[in-house]
Amino acid sequence: MISKKKALQITDALTKEYPDSTPALKYSSSYELLVAVILSAQCTDERVNKVTEALFKRANTPEAMAKLSQEELEKYIFSCGLYRSKAEHIISASKDIVEKFGGEVPSGLEDLRSLAGVGRKTANVVYSVAFGGDAIAVDTHVFRVSQRLGFAEGKTPLDTEKRLMEALPKEKWSHMHHAIIFHGRRVCSARSPKCDACVVSSLCKYYNSRKRG
Ligand code: SF4
Structure with a gap:
């Protein structure tokens, strides 16, 4: 397990490097954010943003979305990939919001996680971005970069989430989620990490073990 000191050094370096890291998704309400996050799985x-620009003109409330047919929604979101399951999840979540939460996206983490079609990662992102809660969502970038840095060597996203929560101060969770995503996209890519240009290379387990090897 990474030491608290090293975890803070990495946190400081990535915070300096990506001070304004926030999601690039466009939304104007917690509901729009929820839909955009569901659509963002395995999609840029x-x-x-292109898909939701058209979709939200047709439906940008849970009530309106719940009334769309699966087929109509699929036509809007087709280019995002995994469109069948994403359409199912968006409609299920919208119905749940209308029927169980009076049409408002719930602000509590457990309530968000209880929505049909909303996974742990999506709930964590919405909780932290829309409601300012402390949570770490583990997507493919967070999982990979955390492993390489030695931050969290869990075998599953849930394991990684728990290790990151242990290693980082609570008030840093949300920011570090975004900072690690930025780092994964810009520097620590899956196929060819740019270790020579990386601000945390001296602290990185993967980099140091390769140097030694
Ligand atoms: S040193 Fe390389 S592997 Fe480690 S975090 Fe930086 S880019 Fe990723």
């Missing part, structure tokens, strides 16, 4: 934020 740019693509999601």
Whole structure:
């Protein structure tokens, strides 16, 4: 397990490097954010923004979305990939919000996680971005970069989430989620990490073990 000192050094370096890291998704309400995050699985934020620009003109409330047919919604979101399951999840979550939460996206983490079609990662992102809660959502970037840094060597996203929560001060969770995503997209890519240009290379387990090897 990474030492608290090292975890804070990495946190400070990534915070300095990405001081304003926030999601690139466009939204104007917690509900729009929820839909955009569901659509963003295995899809770029740019693509999601194009899709939601048209979709939200047709439906941008849970009531309106719940009334769309699966087929109509699929036509809007087709280019995001995984469109069948994403359409199912968006409609299920919208119905749940209308039927169980009076049409308002709930602000509590457990309530968000209870919505049909909303996974742990999506709930954590909405909780932290829309409601200012402390949470770490583990997506593919957070999982990979955390492993390489030695931050969290869990075998599953849930394991990684728990290790990150142990290693980082609570008030840093949300920011570090975004900072690690930025780092994963810009520097620590899956196939060819730019270790020579990385601000945390001296603290990185993967980099140091390769140097030694
Ligand atoms: S040193 Fe390389 S592997 Fe480690 S975090 Fe930086 S880019 Fe990723």
